[in-house]
Amino acid sequence: MAWQSGGRTNEELVRNLMRNGLIETKEVASAMQSVDRGAYVPLNMRAYAYDDAPQPIGYGATISAPHMHAMCLELLRENLRPGSKALDIGSGSGYLSACMAAMVGPTGHVVGIEHMCELADWSVENIKKANPELEKYITILCADGRKGYPDMAPYDAIHVGAASPSVPETLLEQLKVGGRLVIPVGDEDQSLWVIQRVREGKDRDAFKWKQVCGVRYVPLTDAEKQRKGGW
Secondary structure: OHHHOOOOOHHHHHHHHHHOOOOOOHHHHHHHHHOOHHHHOOHHHHHHOOOOOOEEEEOOEEEOOHHHHHHHHHHHHHHOOOOOEEEEEOOOOOHHHHHHHHHHOOOOEEEEEOOOHHHHHHHHHHHHHHOHHHHHHEEEEOOOHHHOOHHHOOEEEEEEOOEEOOOOHHHHHOEEEEEEEEEEEOOOOEEEEEEEEOOOOOOHHHEEEEEEEEEOOOEOOOHHHHHHOOO
């Protein structure tokens, strides 16, 4: 019922996502209510900010549909508790990084990685204007998200907002034991996966793998290819 979940305001959008079962918990509802999606889309897209659909944000990037953000936050909810440390790869406009920060609170920290430096700079501005209370525990970096950010590893939660042909080993290595990674995997045929680290080690059995559903994301690529539009 995702296509029926849009609204005219952020409050109505969140209410409809709850009504349709896409937001299941008060933690996710509170985070998405506190971070107004309309403040994280370009001015020329504000009229469509609360549609339950992805929107272009420039430089070949999109902000995912609200139902996908709700789904990913729910999948990571147990790992986005107060004091948790999270990594948001492909952070775009900063929207989901802000939602994650609202969940981990001032004793936690969220690192957002965006390889389009213009978007990284814009996302910092968005957070300062719309959610300045979150600014102290969000770090936005212009870097290659496929490498993660080992300086603050290990993480309780890692979210990847673009589809990777396979799961990057570097991201698995940066998960805490008990930590979860949510990532779309595939080229033409994509699926959303939840991967939980159950013990130390690099072998596949050190992780629990769960395929959630089919999805359609832009590819996780390098900045030069994205800038040229050559996926």
